[in-house]
Amino acid sequence: MTSNERVIELEGVIKRYRNGDEIxxxxxxxxxxxxxxxxxxxxxxxxxxxxxxxxxxxxxxxxTEGSVRHHGKEVSVFTEDKLTEERRSSIGFVFQSFHLLPMLTATENVELPSMWDTSVDRHDRAIELLSRVGLSDRLDHTPDRLSGGQKQRVAIARALINQPDIVLADEPTGNLDQDTGRTILEELTRLKDEENVAIVAVTHDNQMLEFTDRVVRIVDGEVRDRKT
Ligand SMILES: Nc1ncnc2c1ncn2[C@@H]1O[C@H](COP(=O)(O)OP(=O)(O)OP(=O)(O)O)[C@@H](O)[C@H]1O
Ligand SMILES: [Mg+2]
Incomplete structure (x- = not known):
């Protein structure tokens, strides 16, 4: 990868859904x-x-139309296997409702996306990531014994387990009170700097704007303005 390649680049992306006769x-x-x-x-x-x-x-x-590139590579030519591999190895997801598996401990939830990987340090990395988000005393807790903010921190640790260079977050503070949301944003931005990942976050939470490098506003399927 050369340094002038963008991690993510979309050009002229059109997405159409068909709903019966309506598009x-x-x-x-x-x-x-x-x-x-x-x-x-x-x-x-x-x-x-x-x-x-x-x-x-x-x-x-x-x-439906347009170009999507990851690290300068057009993804539309990827096979299913290559897409799966790219998703697994370079993208981490954080969702509004955490998506943790209830029967697994915090550590097991963090390890989950790397289960296919036979390298021995997966368990250690899960523990290290949980420690970095302040959960070293919650390693063996199942999600029902964690607060909302703690669950989201487990989800952030899980998103980073495969050392992605892209983290995608859809309303990561959407189910959290303002103070907890703020703590989560502080963790995310700190980890972003430490891991040098690109974060793309969707939000209704105005306090996220304080933490972000750039804002993209979409109205009716179009980018209306960009603030730097
Ligand atoms: N699978 C689908 N089939 C048909 N229409 C869809 C589908 N997914 C999304 N849409 C439509 O596409 C448009 C954009 O939806 P999208 O979920 O991207 O909005 P959003 O900005 O994320 O909204 P919100 O803030 O409510 O989450 C909406 O009109 C939605 O109804
Ligand atoms: Mg949405």
Whole structure:
């Protein structure tokens, strides 16, 4: 990888959904990019296309038209196996509702995305990541014994287990009170700097704007303005 390659680059991305006879254009020609160590926050009204954009960046969905590049490589030519591999090795996901498995401990939840990896240090890295988000005393707790903020910190540790260079977060503070949300944003931005990852976060939470490097506003499937 050369240094002038963007981690993520989208050009002219159009996404159409068919609903019976009706066609919904959720994204109408979106250009977007993010660099290593950069946090980009996507804002916009409900239904404007934010989650659609995140899913396309995260290779969970494909655009109808336009180009999506990860590290300068066009992903539309990837095979299913290559897409799965790219998702697993270079993307971490953080969701509003945490998505932790209830029967697993914090450590096991963090290890889960790397279970396919036979390297021996997976367990140690899970413990290290949990310690870095302040949960070294909660390693063996199952999610029902953790607070909302603690669950989200487990989810952030889990997103980082495979050493991704992209972390995608859809409303990461959406289920948290303001103070807990703030702590989560502090953790995310600190880890972003330490791991040099690109973070793309969708939010309605105005306090996230204090932490972000760049804001992209989407209205009705179009990027309306960018603030730096
Ligand atoms: N699988 C789908 N099938 C049909 N239409 C869809 C599908 N997913 C999203 N849409 C439509 O695409 C548009 C954009 O949806 P999207 O979920 O990206 O919005 P959003 O900005 O994330 O909204 P919110 O803030 O409410 O989460 C909406 O009109 C939505 O109804
Ligand atoms: Mg959404």
């Amino acid at each position: 919904i254009e959720a994204l109408k020609g979106v250009d977007f990019s993010a660099d290593h160590g950069e946090m980009v926050t996507v804002i916009g009204p409900s239904g404007s296309g934010k989650s659609t954009l995140l899913n396309i960046i995260g290779l969970l969905d494909t655009p």
